[in-house]
Amino acid sequence: MSKPIYIYNTLSRKKELFQPINPPFVGLYVCGPTVYGDGHLGHARPAITFDVLFRLLKHYDFKVRYVRNITDVGHLEHDADEGEDKIAKKARLEQLEPMEVVQFYTERYHKNMEDLNVLSPSIEPRASGHIIEQLKMIDQIMDNGFAYESNGSIYFDVEAYNKKHHYGKLSGRNIDDLLNTTRQLDGQEEKRNSFDFALWKKANPEHIMRWPSKYSDGFPGWHMECSAMSTKYLGQEFDIHGGGMDLQFPHHECEIAQSTAAHGSESVKYWMHNNMITINGQKMGKSLGNFITLNEFFEGSHKLLDQAYNPMTVRFFILQAHYRSTVDFSNEALQAAEKGLSRLLSAYETLQKIKPSEQSDVDVKTLNNKCYEAINDDLNTPIVIAHLFEGVKMINTLSDGKAQINTDDLAILQSTFKTFIFEILGLKAPENDIQNDLTDQLMRILIDARQEAKDKKDWATADAIRDKLSALGVQLKDGKNGVEWSI
């Protein structure tokens, strides 16, 4: 199954037909987290968006190498810390080794991703493990005359670069705008121009994370890692680079400049950017202090949360919006997503029980096509979900015996649901680990006891059992095919 995929390329600001540089291989690079704190809802968005892309490409049998980095060094802070490394700062605060912090938060990030059913990337390189590659790339940029040394630090010469290439092409800026709008920052006096950015930074004596180099004892600039690691694992030219919209400028703009300056040609064919998650209409972000961590979502432990939300609810919530739109958080919206997902999944279970007939009066082929059309149209997951709900209606009608379906169509319907819900959207049925065999058998005893009471029309006893279970958070559902229970 291979159909044309269209993706929105930030470079051209248009949807473009996706054509890999070297089919069937696809190189995909996505900016991963800086591991100095717990992941929040904002981290879930790109992870899930590009997870869906990864899954879709694999579904179409592309050979995908998906690289998502872990930033464990290099992002400077510009507050009172005078360029102290983020990781180093956190380490000092907690009296830990920097790599201890990195280890701790990396593992928590991985756990979050697993909970969200986000597939592991093919390679998850760390910035700290690629200092040599970064230094090599800095050498190339220096050799090509697009960088200069100043007091042991190396800066990218934006002006020199802009004479031959367009600095700002991704974010729609030009160098004149930047001259007027760039703020005074630390280390400015070392730069020729305010918009120049660091490739290598000489470390202050108290700076913990540092590596020796011919320039100085220091650490790489904040954009180098992605350029160096994408080149190493995907080559000088690769297909797709993704990340949050907030990284468009300056991070991705600098990446383009660095790669072009080092290799003489552009590195990325398609740039994709997911939009932000907002909370009360405002961006949710680390610096704004209004973020909710994923762990808090899963535990319901944040004051803005009415309840705990299953990771699949969060995933479904995010997929119900298109990745290039902002999505506004609210308990109401999350609860709506929770119910919608559960309806979708229970229809999937119903689908497994449907028996085929001789003839078919449902159009499953169109449904299947519409799902593919939607996902191929720049990952339009909300439309896919809308179509799946049409399928839900279809399934329930069949289940009620109000329509018929033949063997072939049933197979198509089942495969459509399976493919889209689980394989491409990456949803999964929530696990009930409490619902093991023993518990189920104990529950059966109670359910049977209640049934006996009901048979005797002893409603008081029957209701008492139901109410007491309900108080423990166990719901009984009287269905046509017997009594089901859930927590």
Place this chain on the structure above:
RNA sequence: GGUCUCGUGGCCGAGUGGCUAGGCAGCGGUCUGCAAAACCGUGUACAGCGGUUCGAAUCCGCUCGAGACCUCCA
């Protein structure tokens, strides 16, 4: 200040020149001893004002409002 995006029914959220996504809530119903759950049915909304057009939520202009980037950020 510069660059840019957006404003859709009670809530969330697609669409983007005519054929009025979808989910949740609400309402009506089916089922049930009752309830819950489940299922079915049900809503012509597109910030305001002008313009283009046979026809605009969709294109253009203005007004109002919200937000993003320009600084670490997903």
